[in-house]
Amino acid sequence: MxxxxxxxxxxxxxxxxxxxxxxxxxxxxxxxxxxxxxxxxxxxxxxxxxxxxxxxxxxxxxxxxxxxxxxxxxxxxxxxxxxPPANTAEFRHYRYFMRYAEGSLMPYLLLTLIFDRVRTAPVPFFVKPIARKIADKVNADFVAPNLTRHLKFLGDHLAKHTWFAGAELTAADIQMSYAVEAIASRLGHMDVSPKIRELAKRMQERPAFKxxxxxxxxxxxx
Known part of the structure; x- marks a missing residue:
């Protein structure tokens, strides 16, 4: 077992x-x-x-x-x-998103979390403005632009597909679920496609998920 x-x-x-x-x-x-x-x-x-x-x-x-x-x-x-069956468009999507979740998307979500913590870390008062300035600079110049591009990519993909591989739930959706939940719950300050939020809700409503x-x-x- x-x-x-x-x-x-x-x-x-x-x-x-x-x-x-x-x-x-x-x-x-x-x-x-x-x-x-x-x-x-x-x-x-x-x-x-x-x-x-x-x-x-x-x-x-x-x-x-x-x-x-x-x-x-x-x-x-x-x-x-x-x-999905091998040698289909659905399988190609499946294989891509199984790797994309951790390889391409999650690093930017983790950096967002890290620099948010840098901004709010309990440090001496004379260090705090410096820490915030560094965090804001990295976020504005590097993290946010890349994350914005990924959010658009995901929204555009989900506008054409019910699930990440196609019309049916696959293990790729389960692999993507942590990132999808994080985006839906934490990135309210960014332009998150309604399709991403709809997918998060659909995942959370599945009996197996519950x-x-x-x-x-x-x-x-x-």
Whole structure:
């Protein structure tokens, strides 16, 4: 049986959602972030040397990284579900968004979070204006322009497709879900397409998604 080593408020929520969609039995082992640093606890290093989540074990197999885990699960337990047929436009979209989520999109969302924390970090009063100026400069010149381009790309794509790969839910949507939720909940100050917000709502309304949240908690930190 698969064991999901689940860190609260993390990308590992995607793994639970996929398992619930496929109705694959699993064991859930929960870990809590360190209160001060918000990092994963050192106990996770016993499962994988990097000490990160998500990570799963399945017998003597250990798999880390969200995309690799989702692909392992659909290939091992999916029986063709949540993956489009090979050599189709839908499969090409599927393969692209399985990699795009972490490779292209998430770095800018993480930088947004990091520089927001830099702006509000508890530092000496004479340092705070400097920290804010640096954070605002990097955001204005680098992060925001790139993120704006990605938001337009996603909105344009979703204007033509119900889900990321096409008309049906696939594992690519589950891989993209963490970023979609983060965009819908955190980027109110930016031009976020209604299509992205509609997709976030549609994801959250799925019974399997709700079951995953009930067991593992929400994925996006407050």
């Amino acid at each position: 698969i064991t999901v080593h689940h860190l609260n408020k993390s990308r590992s929520q995607r793994v639970l959602w996929l398992l619930e969609e496929l109705e694959v039995p699993y064991e859930l082992v929960k870990y809590e972030r360190e209160p001060k640093t918000l990092l994963a606890p050192p106990e996770l290093q016993k499962i994988h040397p990097l000490g990160k989540s998500p990570v799963i074990t399945d017998g003597d197999v250990t798999v880390a990284e969200s995309g690799a885990i989702l692909e392992y699960i659909v290939e091992t337990y999916g029986n063709g579900r949540l993956v 079951r995953a949240v009930a067991k593992g908690g929400p994925s996006i930190p407050e």
